Amino acid sequence: MAEAKVLSGAxxxxxxxxxxxxxxxxxxxxxxxxxxxxxxxxxxxxxxxxVAYLLLYGELPSKAELADYKHRLKALxxxxxxxxxxxxxxPRDAHPMDVMRTGCSLLGTLEPExxxxxxxxxxxxxxxxxxxxxxYWYRFSHHGVRIDCSSDxxxxxxxxxxxxxxxxxxxxxxxxxxxxxxxxxxxxxxxxTFTARVCASTLSDLYSCITAAIGAxxxxxxxxxxxxxxxxxxxxxxxxxxxxxxLRMLExxxxxxxxxxxxxxxxxxxxEVIKGWSKQLADEVGxxxxxxxxxxxxxxxxxxKRLFPNADFYHASAYHFMGIPTKLFTPIFVCSRLTGWAAxxxxxxxNNRIIRPSAEYTGVEQRQFVxxxxx
Ligand SMILES: CCC(=O)SCCNC(=O)CCNC(=O)[C@H](O)C(C)(C)COP(=O)(O)OP(=O)(O)OC[C@H]1O[C@@H](n2cnc3c(N)ncnc32)[C@H](O)[C@@H]1OP(=O)(O)O
Ligand SMILES: O=C([O-])CC(=O)C(=O)O
Numbered sequence: 001m002a003e004a005k006v007l008s009g010a011x012x013x014x015x016x017x018x019x020x021x022x023x024x025x026x027x028x029x030x031x032x033x034x035x036x037x038x039x040x041x042x043x044x045x046x047x048x049x050x051v052a053y054l055l056l057y058g059e060l061p062s063k064a065e066l067a068d069y070k071h072r073l074k075a076l077x078x079x080x081x082x083x084x085x086x087x088x089x090x091p092r093d094a095h096p097m098d099v100m101r102t103g104c105s106l107l108g109t110l111e112p113e114x115x116x117x118x119x120x121x122x123x124x125x126x127x128x129x130x131x132x133x134x135x136y137w138y139r140f141s142h143h144g145v146r147i148d149c150s151s152d153x154x155x156x157x158x159x160x161x162x163x164x165x166x167x168x169x170x171x172x173x174x175x176x177x178x179x180x181x182x183x184x185x186x187x188x189x190x191x192x193t194f195t196a197r198v199c200a201s202t203l204s205d206l207y208s209c210i211t212a213a214i215g216a217x218x219x220x221x222x223x224x225x226x227x228x229x230x231x232x233x234x235x236x237x238x239x240x241x242x243x244x245x246x247l248r249m250l251e252x253x254x255x256x257x258x259x260x261x262x263x264x265x266x267x268x269x270x271x272e273v274i275k276g277w278s279k280q281l282a283d284e285v286g287x288x289x290x291x292x293x294x295x296x297x298x299x300x301x302x303x304x305k306r307l308f309p310n311a312d313f314y315h316a317s318a319y320h321f322m323g324i325p326t327k328l329f330t331p332i333f334v335c336s337r338l339t340g341w342a343a344x345x346x347x348x349x350x351n352n353r354i355i356r357p358s359a360e361y362t363g364v365e366q367r368q369f370v371x372x373x374x375x
Contacts, residue, residue: 013262017189018197018355022055022343025188026263032270034186035059043273048156048181048336049073055186055343056123070154076128077159078149080110084136092141096134096331097218101211103133108207116349122206123342130335131156134328135163157181160335165323172284173322176277180318183270183311184333186340188263192216192223196341200348201355213341214334220257223312223337226329228257230316232297237289239296246300258313259301270311278314281321290317 024033032039035054042051046060049070053061061069079087086106090099104126113122132149139145147166153159157177161169169177187193196213217223236242249256261268282291294317301307319329 011262012357017194017357018348019351020188020344020347022340022347023186023188026261026265032187039183040269040273043179043182043270046182048178048185051182051185052127052339055339056120056346073124073128073156076125077132077151079129079132079136080107082110083107083133084146087133087137088140088146090137090141094141095218096138096327097214097224097334099137100130100133100331100334101214101218103130103137104207104214105211108205108211113205113207119206119342119346119349123338126206126210126338126342127156127335130331130338131160131163134331134335135160138164138325138328139166156335160332161322164328169322172280176281176318176322179273179277180315180332181336183274184336186337186343190222190262191219192337193341193344197344197348198355200345201352203349203352206342206345209345210338210341213337217333217337218330221255223330223333225257225310226312226315226319226333227326229313230320230326230329232257233290233293233316236293239292242293242296243300246297247304250300250304256297256301256307258309258316259305259307261308261310264308264310267308268310271309271314274311274318275309275314278318278321281318285321287317287321290320 022035024031026032034042034051035058037054037060042054047066050060050066053066053069083103083106087099087103090102107126107129111122111125113119129149132147136147136149139147145166147163149163151159151162153162153169153174155174155178157180158169158174161173161177189197192213195216196209199209199212220228233242236245246256278294279291281287294314298309298313301309316326316329319332320326324332
């Protein structure tokens with residue numbers, strides 16, 4: 001078993017910063033629940049849209065409610081022309097997270113949230129069109145193609161794969177996307193969600209909260225770790241080479257992206273789920289390198305540091321096996337986590353007090369001002 005971390009000191013670690021009814025993280029060391037449901041059960045038996053509905057509307061939908069919800073989302077998938085025109089002007093070498101941030105912010109000017117009564121409708125719209133923001137920009141800037149942003153795909157994950165690859169995705173890939181979107185949907189007071197809540201606490205609009213959250217998710221210590229993990233595993237030709245280099249990296253005290261967690265102490269429950277699907281995808285594509293390399297890194301990290309893979313590590317190989325470009329990994333996270341962010345914004349608004357902690361002052365003592373001509 002991993003040694004218990006000291007959860008005090010920097011980073012607000014271990015401090016309760018508010019209340020939520022949305023999820024529990026790491027209670028009894030490991031588990032993750034969304035509104036009381038174990039995430040592993042949801043990943044095994046639910047559709048992502050059911051989970052989005054659960055988070056945003058409070059309960060799992062009935063069959064009729066789910067059908068209606070999916071129908072509604074499907075009708076909201078296309079992008080406004082003005083947004084397409086702006087996406088066409090964003091350079092090819094821009095980071096796709098900056099594209100998502102800009103797309104969200106621009107939509108806030110085209111379809112603003114004028115009152116908080118519109119919060120659920122505005123969220124449904126963002127949920128439905130985020131895959132198109134990413135794929136319209138990607139296909140235009142990389143392939144010179146103006147894609148049709150609608151599709152007949154029933155699920156959000158399938159819709160994303162269709163827009164990206166321009167063809168109907170396999171059932172396996174749709175299934176894995178569904179699981180992935182469920183695993184990433186919600187995670188209590190992580191850095192990006194807390195960012196969204198701080199923004200919401202000023203009574204700002206939904207788009208500002210989500211734009212701010214995208215910025216926080218972008219960093220490699222948070223959502224950006226799935227891209228960084230891919231860059232790591234791609235460097236190696238064999239498990240032996242990976243283990244040997246890992247030892248050198250740990251010796252140099254390098255951070256190994258996709259490992260460790262601020263809250264979980266023993267394991268990240270999302271890891272076992274996505275790891276299983278990554279293995280299935282590896283078998284499907286006949287991979288003999290990336291998955292074994294990932295396992296070798298996993299083993300070395302545990303042996304050397306007692307650090308376990310978090311949700312991001314095996315997502316890297318899983319997405320790669322589905323032909324998803326590495327730089328789109330974190331934007332997919334956005335498409336999912338939007339549900340958690342928005343649900344937290346609703347929760348914050350329903351019982352709001354501006355979030356404004358205090359700082360311990362470490363600067364110089366009070367001193368006399370000296371006018372500039374005497375300095
Ligand atoms: C799924 C979405 C997510 O956001 S999950 C997190 C994604 N981020 C990453 O994978 C980035 C790599 N991991 C990390 O930087 C940290 O583990 C994060 C997740 C930021 C948690 O930080 P924090 O709570 O400060 O870590 P800690 O107190 O548990 O650290 C204890 C000691 O272990 C080390 N450690 C931690 N993680 C790693 C790692 N990935 N590679 C190498 N060393 C690691 C820390 O540096 C720390 O060591 P020391 O006590 O300072 O000597
Ligand atoms: O909770 C955290 O600190 C990071 C994380 O795993 C997530 O946001 O999914």
